[in-house]
Amino acid sequence: MGVEPTSARSARPDTDFEDRGAHRDPTTPAHPKNTPIWRFRQVRPRMEHECTNGRTGLRGKAAVVRFRVDEATHVLRLDGPDHPVRAHGLGAVWRWQEGEGGHLAWVELRNEGDVPLYLETVDVLTAVPSDLGGPPEAWSVYQNGWGSWTPTFSRHLDDGLYTDPGTPAYRRMHQPHWEPEVDGVISSEWVSVLVAGRSLLVGFVTAADQLGEIRVGADGSGLTARCYFDGALLTPGGSVRSEVLLVRSGPDPLALLEGWAETMGREMRARGGDEMNLVPTGWCTWYTYYGENTADDVLANLEAIGRYDLPLDVVLIDDGYQTAIGDWFSLDPDKLPEGMEPVARAVRDAGRRLGIWTAPFGAAADSRLFADHPDWFLRDEGGEPVVGWTHWGTDCYALDCTHPEVLAWLGETFRRMREAWGVEFFKIDFIFAAARPGHRHDPTGTRAQALRRGVATIREAIGDDAFLLGCGAPLGPCVGLVDGMRVGPDVDPNWHPLWRHDLSMPSTENALRNAIARAPFHGRLWLNDPDCLLVRQRGPDMDLVLNEMRTLTALVALLGGLTINSDDLTAIRPGRLKYLRQALPPTGVSARPMDLFENELPRLLVLPVEQEWGRWWVAGVINWEDRTTETTVRLEQLGLPPGRYHVYHYWRRRYLGTTDDAVTIRRHQPHETAVLILKPVSEHPDLLATTFHICQVEIADCRFEMADSNLQSATFDLHKAGRQFGEVLFTVPEGWRPAEARVDGVKRDLRFVAPGVVALGLTLEGRAVVEVGFAREQGSRGNGR
Known part of the structure; x- marks a missing residue:
C-alpha cells in the first residue's frame, strides 16, 4: 500500500451603491458567546482582476423590464446606461459603472403615471458571453443552488445539463423560477462563473429585496441576470431599484468567486x-x-x-x-x-x-x-x-x-x-x-x-x-x-x-x-x-x-x-x-477547493497556513470513485511555491519523504481522503506535524534557539481543550541527532518512526510545554540557523 512522493478590497463605486436596501437593516454584527480557539492564520491568495468592458467578455449588453398595467403585460428594453426611458407610466434608468474591480449594474424604476403598476422581472443584464478563450462546449459553469440543500457544483457543458428529479416536491424546495417551457438553460442563483481560457463572474452583491438568478444558454447564446419582483405593486409616485450586479473577469475563477462573496458580505453586512x-x-x-x-x-x-x-x-x-x-x-x-x-x-x-x-x-x-x-x-x-x-x-x-x-x-x-x-x-x-x-x-x-x-x-x-x-x-x-x-x-x-x-x-x-x-x-x-x-x-x-x-x-x-x-x-x-x-476545535477558516472548476466533484482541498514560527499546507486528496485507484498530485496543483517539501500522511501515520514535484498515492482506496501535511525542507531540525488535530491547530507557540552552531532547541506550547493522546513529529536532517525531550519539565523518550523523523508521544490535557533538543553529529559543521 505505497503512498510516496514522486521526486525529481476595491474602492466603493458611489453612494448609490452604498445606500442599497441591505444597508437599511438595523441589525449590527455581534458575535455570540462561542467556543474560543487559537487564532488560525490562513494565507489568502492575491486576487487579480481584469476590468470587464464591452470588448472583454460580453457583447450586446442591455437591460429588460417586464411589468403589468391592469391585465396587459409590457416589456421595456434599455439598450444603454444612464438614459431614462418611459413607457406605459413606468420610468426606468439602467446604471452601468466601473467598480469592485469590474462593473456594477442595476436598474431604477419609478411609477410616473396615475395607475398602479405590477412589476414582474428585471433583467439587470442580458448579453452574449464572448472572448472566454474557447467555444461553449469547452466552458465550465458554476451553478449555485437556491437553498441550503440544492445541488451546487461546476459542470462542463460538454457533459450535458444536470437532470433533476423533476418532482413537485423537488421543484417546491429547489426551483423557485421553474418554467416548464424553458429548456437548454443553466440556472444559478445569485452568482455564476463561466470558465474557459478566461473566467467571467456575474453575481448579485445585494439580495435583500429580490430573488436573483443567473441564466446561461447551454449553447452560449446568451446570459441573463434577472431579479424577481413577483408581481409586486408599485403605486403612483413610488420608486424601487433592482439588486446590484457585479460583472468581473480574471485569470483565477476561484479567486473571483471568493471576491464576490467578500463583496456581497460587505454590502449585506x-x-x-x-x-x-x-x-x-x-x-x-x-x-x-x-x-x-x-x-x-x-x-x-x-x-x-x-x-x-x-x-x-x-x-x-x-x-x-x-x-x-x-x-x-x-x-x-x-x-x-x-x-x-x-x-x-x-x-x-x-x-x-x-x-x-x-x-x-x-x-x-x-x-x-x-x-x-x-x-x-x-x-x-x-x-x-x-x-x-x-x-x-x-x-x-x-x-x-x-x-x-x-x-x-x-x-x-x-x-x-x-x-x-x-x-x-x-x-x-x-x-x-x-x-x-x-x-x-x-x-x-x-x-x-x-x-x-x-x-x-x-x-x-x-x-x-x-x-x-x-x-x-x-x-x-x-x-x-x-x-x-x-x-x-x-x-x-x-x-x-x-x-x-x-x-x-x-x-x-x-x-x-x-x-x-x-x-x-x-x-x-x-x-x-x-x-x-x-x-x-x-x-x-x-x-x-x-x-x-x-x-x-x-x-x-x-x-x-x-x-x-x-x-x-x-x-x-x-x-x-x-x-x-x-x-x-474548528479552525474558522476554510481550505480552498483548488480544482472546483475542473471537477464536478473536486478532489483537492488545500489549507495554507502561515505562523511566525513557520508555514505549512494541509491538503485533502479525495477519491470519489467506488474503486481503488492511483492518484498523482503535483505541487503546483496544490498552489505551493517552488521548493522541496516534507510530506506526511496523516491518517496512515506515515512519513513519505521529500518531493519537489509530485505525490503519488498508489493505492487510493474508494472514498478515501488522503490528508497530506506538507512542510518546506529545512537544513535544521524542524517540526513536521502533530497528530492531535488534522489542521495542526494545537500549536499555540513555537520557539527555536541555537545555543551554538552545534546545539538547537525547540519549545512548543500546545493548547487544546479536552484530553487526548497523540504524537509530535520532528525532522532530523543528516548530520543531526535528537538529544533529549521534556514534556512539562519531565523527560520523555524520542523514537525514530522513519529515517530522519522522530516522534514524541504524550497525553495532552488542555495545555503542555514540549521541549526538544538536537545536537550535531561529530564531524558535522554548521553556520547557525
Whole structure:
C-alpha cells in the first residue's frame, strides 16, 4: 500500500451603491458567546482582476423590464446606461459603472403615471458571453443552488445539463423560477462563473429585496441576470431599484468567486468579521434518534460529553419535541414529561449552551396554529393555503411573513424560547416556505422581502448574543441576519443517496459535494455548516466504512465550519472518539477547493497556513470513485511555491519523504481522503506535524534557539481543550541527532518512526510545554540557523 512522493478590497463605486436596501437593516454584527480557539492564520491568495468592458467578455449588453398595467403585460428594453426611458407610466434608468474591480449594474424604476403598476422581472443584464478563450462546449459553469440543500457544483457543458428529479416536491424546495417551457438553460442563483481560457463572474452583491438568478444558454447564446419582483405593486409616485450586479473577469475563477462573496458580505453586512474564528461546536439529537429522543436521552448524552471531556459547547435538541410543526410550546408529554425547563437547566449547569430546532415559517395542517389563524397563511389562486413542504406525511402550510400578526407571533415565540428556556443557539429550518409564491398581506412585498422580514424578526427577538443557524434556506436574503448557514443536503449514515441521480437527497457524498462547492462563502457571508459529523462504528444505524468516516471527518475539519456531532455518545466505542477530537476545535477558516472548476466533484482541498514560527499546507486528496485507484498530485496543483517539501500522511501515520514535484498515492482506496501535511525542507531540525488535530491547530507557540552552531532547541506550547493522546513529529536532517525531550519539565523518550523523523508521544490535557533538543553529529559543521 505505497503512498510516496514522486521526486525529481476595491474602492466603493458611489453612494448609490452604498445606500442599497441591505444597508437599511438595523441589525449590527455581534458575535455570540462561542467556543474560543487559537487564532488560525490562513494565507489568502492575491486576487487579480481584469476590468470587464464591452470588448472583454460580453457583447450586446442591455437591460429588460417586464411589468403589468391592469391585465396587459409590457416589456421595456434599455439598450444603454444612464438614459431614462418611459413607457406605459413606468420610468426606468439602467446604471452601468466601473467598480469592485469590474462593473456594477442595476436598474431604477419609478411609477410616473396615475395607475398602479405590477412589476414582474428585471433583467439587470442580458448579453452574449464572448472572448472566454474557447467555444461553449469547452466552458465550465458554476451553478449555485437556491437553498441550503440544492445541488451546487461546476459542470462542463460538454457533459450535458444536470437532470433533476423533476418532482413537485423537488421543484417546491429547489426551483423557485421553474418554467416548464424553458429548456437548454443553466440556472444559478445569485452568482455564476463561466470558465474557459478566461473566467467571467456575474453575481448579485445585494439580495435583500429580490430573488436573483443567473441564466446561461447551454449553447452560449446568451446570459441573463434577472431579479424577481413577483408581481409586486408599485403605486403612483413610488420608486424601487433592482439588486446590484457585479460583472468581473480574471485569470483565477476561484479567486473571483471568493471576491464576490467578500463583496456581497460587505454590502449585506454579514455578521462576524474577524470573530468568525469563534465557531460553534456541539452535539445534536437528530442522527441518532431522528426525533424519538426523550429528556433522559439528552441528559445521558450530556453526561457522556462531560465524562469523555469532549469540547462540545452546544446541546442541540432537533425536531420531534413538539406535538406539531407550528405548536412550539406544545411539547410531547412522552418525550418531555416535565417540560423543557429541566433539560435546559441541566445543560446550563453543565456549562454548555442549549440549542433548539424550529421550522418557523410553516404550520402543520393538523396544528392548533393553523386552526386558530387560517388568515396568517399564503393562499394560491384558488384561495387554498400554499403547501410549504410535507413533513413526515403531513402538509405544512407556508406562513405569510408580510402579515403584521405573523411577525408579532414570531417575535413572541422566539423571545419566549430565549428568555423562558434560555436557548442560546437557534436552528431555523425549512425557511424557504416564507418565499413560496402566493397571495400576501402586503401586495408591495416580494418573496425575498417576505423571507427577510421573517428572519429579521427572529434575529431581533433572540438578540445579537444568540447564534442563529439557517437551514433549508434561500441563501441571499439571509446574509447579514444569520450567523451560520447549512450549505448542503443532510449528511447520512450512508455514503451514496438512495437515488443516485438526486443530488439533493441525504447522503454523505451529497453533503460534502455542496460543502466543498460553497467553501468560498465561509467566513465571508456567514459560518458554513456542512451538517453533522458522525464517527460511530459501523452497525445497523451506520453504514459508512472507515475510509468514508475519515473522509467526512477530514473534510469537516478542513472546511473550518460548524462541528457538531450526532452520535449516541452513551453507546459509542470510546476509540471512535479520537476522530471527533481530531476535528476539534474548528479552525474558522476554510481550505480552498483548488480544482472546483475542473471537477464536478473536486478532489483537492488545500489549507495554507502561515505562523511566525513557520508555514505549512494541509491538503485533502479525495477519491470519489467506488474503486481503488492511483492518484498523482503535483505541487503546483496544490498552489505551493517552488521548493522541496516534507510530506506526511496523516491518517496512515506515515512519513513519505521529500518531493519537489509530485505525490503519488498508489493505492487510493474508494472514498478515501488522503490528508497530506506538507512542510518546506529545512537544513535544521524542524517540526513536521502533530497528530492531535488534522489542521495542526494545537500549536499555540513555537520557539527555536541555537545555543551554538552545534546545539538547537525547540519549545512548543500546545493548547487544546479536552484530553487526548497523540504524537509530535520532528525532522532530523543528516548530520543531526535528537538529544533529549521534556514534556512539562519531565523527560520523555524520542523514537525514530522513519529515517530522519522522530516522534514524541504524550497525553495532552488542555495545555503542555514540549521541549526538544538536537545536537550535531561529530564531524558535522554548521553556520547557525
